[in-house]
Amino acid sequence: MGKMGKKSVPCRLAALAALAAGPLWAAPSRAQAPEAVVAPPVADSSASAAPLATAGTGLSPATPAGTAATPAAPAPAAPAIAPSRSLFSSEPFSAFASLSNFTLKVYGDTGFAVRDNANQPWQTNTSNADVYSAGAATTFFAPRLDLFGSAYVDRLNFLTEIMFEGSRNSIDIDLERLQISYLFGDFLRATAGRSHLAWGYYNDTYHHGNIFELTTSRPYSVNFEDSFGILMTHLVGVGLDGTFKLGSTLARYDVEVGNPRPADITSVALEYAEGPSPTLNLRLRWMPIDGLILGINGMRDVIPTLASPTPATVPARPQTEELVCGAHVVYTEHHALVDLEGFLMRHNPVDASPTNLSGVFAELGYTLGAFTPYLRPEYIRFPHGTDPIFQFVATDPEGAIVGESSIYAGVTNFIDVRVGVKWMAMPQLALKLEGDRVTRDSQYQDIATAKAAFGF
Amino acid sequence: MRRRAAFCACALLAAASALVPRAGVAGPAFYVLVNQRNPVASLSASDVSRVINGRIKVWQGGGVILLGIIPRDAPETQYLASLLDSSTGELLSLIQQQVFKGELRRPVVLQSSGDCGAFASSDPGGICVASTSVPVPEGARVVAIK
Numbered sequence: 001m002g003k004m005g006k007k008s009v010p011c012r013l014a015a016l017a018a019l020a021a022g023p024l025w026a027a028p029s030r031a032q033a034p035e036a037v038v039a040p041p042v043a044d045s046s047a048s049a050a051p052l053a054t055a056g057t058g059l060s061p062a063t064p065a066g067t068a069a070t071p072a073a074p075a076p077a078a079p080a081i082a083p084s085r086s087l088f089s090s091e092p093f094s095a096f097a098s099l100s101n102f103t104l105k106v107y108g109d110t111g112f113a114v115r116d117n118a119n120q121p122w123q124t125n126t127s128n129a130d131v132y133s134a135g136a137a138t139t140f141f142a143p144r145l146d147l148f149g150s151a152y153v154d155r156l157n158f159l160t161e162i163m164f165e166g167s168r169n170s171i172d173i174d175l176e177r178l179q180i181s182y183l184f185g186d187f188l189r190a191t192a193g194r195s196h197l198a199w200g201y202y203n204d205t206y207h208h209g210n211i212f213e214l215t216t217s218r219p220y221s222v223n224f225e226d227s228f229g230i231l232m233t234h235l236v237g238v239g240l241d242g243t244f245k246l247g248s249t250l251a252r253y254d255v256e257v258g259n260p261r262p263a264d265i266t267s268v269a270l271e272y273a274e275g276p277s278p279t280l281n282l283r284l285r286w287m288p289i290d291g292l293i294l295g296i297n298g299m300r301d302v303i304p305t306l307a308s309p310t311p312a313t314v315p316a317r318p319q320t321e322e323l324v325c326g327a328h329v330v331y332t333e334h335h336a337l338v339d340l341e342g343f344l345m346r347h348n349p350v351d352a353s354p355t356n357l358s359g360v361f362a363e364l365g366y367t368l369g370a371f372t373p374y375l376r377p378e379y380i381r382f383p384h385g386t387d388p389i390f391q392f393v394a395t396d397p398e399g400a401i402v403g404e405s406s407i408y409a410g411v412t413n414f415i416d417v418r419v420g421v422k423w424m425a426m427p428q429l430a431l432k433l434e435g436d437r438v439t440r441d442s443q444y445q446d447i448a449t450a451k452a453a454f455g456f
Numbered sequence: 457m458r459r460r461a462a463f464c465a466c467a468l469l470a471a472a473s474a475l476v477p478r479a480g481v482a483g484p485a486f487y488v489l490v491n492q493r494n495p496v497a498s499l500s501a502s503d504v505s506r507v508i509n510g511r512i513k514v515w516q517g518g519g520v521i522l523l524g525i526i527p528r529d530a531p532e533t534q535y536l537a538s539l540l541d542s543s544t545g546e547l548l549s550l551i552q553q554q555v556f557k558g559e560l561r562r563p564v565v566l567q568s569s570g571d572c573g574a575f576a577s578s579d580p581g582g583i584c585v586a587s588t589s590v591p592v593p594e595g596a597r598v599v600a601i602k
Binding site for chain 1: 502505506511512513514518520527540541542543545546548549552553555556557558561562
């Protein structure tokens, strides 16, 4: 039997498995495999390669759970494939293969949303469709295209995310992540560049590829800077992280230093720091059993003074120290996702009274086949007075930059509750259907969103 | 009375089904292969989970862990997913997510168990799943799953 005959066995098994899995799983056909994968057998392969069942290891072959072990008869002349790294570079993990090991993937999403804002009579951003025009209750959107590039050489890793994203019905380009890291060992990895702040679980687990998220958009508290997020999302700086064994459990640390928030809090200080005090962030995690993460965070930032465009009538926003602490409890095994996160934030403006705000959200999901129904309630409490950073109005210095009032202006209790289902129709496509109620004190807005998030 | 009898019958049936050995579906057996120079003696399912979640990135011997996988619903991938008590879809989604996070080095794409042997023998940090119907090439070896 020639090599084609040998190849056909796993091919048939894969085809059977794909049939058994139903039409949701798209197994690439053999015909689509690159020709380079089929390498000629080594001349002396039959002499040097011992069948696994008689390899002399003394180990019992492992079998899939729930199946009986029936070791197949060793193939008498199984071809050994000549070791060559170029053999393995193919889709879907490599969007295009090259000798440089650099790959590029594309993520994005598109969808449709309908809102009922009869009980919320102001024009507002939401984290879903971002902006509704005055009087419009329905909208289609295709606001994001994310180019994700990655490469590695030995212990050096590189990754980047370049976003083409909608802003007021035009496209902006943003370098969302640009990081290079060197892995010294499990105990130490050094990273430099622009990355997601190691905060809680959600912030650096989910990035700009919505296909990986359960919901149609991020929680407000960890939303991106330009989408009225509360916690600092991106950090330009350096970080160290590592994992240690504690008995049979694992512990992890993350320490980061970087540019503080710029005066305009909806932007990221990607080129230079606007203030003298760097941001400091620390995260500690304990993973006592598989899938369970218990973590705490602490962060200090100093937000620079923001000058007023009309100083005669509106004062500048003073320099403000921001202190944040947080905790998270996460479980991600056995088809379940439980993510419970909370934070306390204190703002200490120069020559003004401090303010406190706090928030908590819980994301709960359970995967049944390709479907994951989910629930995510979120609550953010703002001070009764005005928080100097997040509760600006259109006439404030920040409002003058943004062009509108903050969605948190004048609010004490901000609540977002969403219920939905995510359907992984294919590994490259997630379809989401979600209902969302955003409540600002006694006013609320209902939003229904259907979204297709993809990654190729 | 009839309700109690029905309950007892159901309980007996459940107990019987738990005690009788499962006939199971006869299928191929699998090994986890690593490089011959990799000193790791055995791995638990928990270790495999940590590898795939990027919580362990380096072998004890110093080699950077590199996963090889058949990125479709192949029996080898099903076996790997079974170690994590997940489906192949969940496993592949998890892997892509960990790569996207930067926690896991992008896996090497394999097409067959034969590729796995060649990969494990060529990469000092390689780890993959192969069917026992394929011989272990020189330079690779089997690591026990506890």
